[in-house]
Amino acid sequence: AQSVAQPEDQVNVAEGNPLTVKCTYSVSGNPYLFWYVQYPNRGLQFLLKYITGDNLVKGSYGFEAEFNKSQTSFHLKKPSALVSDSALYFCAVRDTGNQFYFGTGTSLTVIP
């Protein structure tokens, strides 16, 4: 069965420090992987995706994610966190049947 795990409910990081939000997946076949961000009282916004090609994917707002096939991971990263990055982050995987599976979300707090 397809699934996504986000092992951390909450991540705190100081402003200006690098941040990582972790995601591991389980999917049959080639994975299609996504990161979304949700600001308070808003819907989800697309950040980036991995379909094929380079393992390092760059997305919106300076975020990037690294696809690691051997570790079945797709961690979200940013070199220097901003207070405005504080939000809820969701990792998702799509299976070959067009259905998406989301993780439980990680709440990121960037401390000024």
Added chain:
Amino acid sequence: DVKVTQSSRYLVKRTGEKVFLECVQDMDHENMFWYRQDPGLGLRLIYFSYDVKMKEKGDIPEGYSVSREKKERFSLILESASTNQTSMYLCASRNPQRGTDTQYFGPGTRLTVL
């Protein structure tokens, strides 16, 4: 820009009422989805639709039904609302063509069932 709108941001209903949640997208997307979002559970798929008049059950369809009579509109129906259906409901649409794999989400409807 793709725009996905949902008919209400906040909704309060009573147990047993029939509830309609409407979602409209303006980009001619074939696929549309309904999720519910609960703390600690993430997003769970209720129903999705590949195209007009087509629907597929997701992971948690019990207590819900859907309607897609027109391509741009996907409705979620709670036939008899219950308190355990209090949740945030998110609609999404997607163009399944290769290279445009992204789902676009509406702002959500926070439903409270009393």
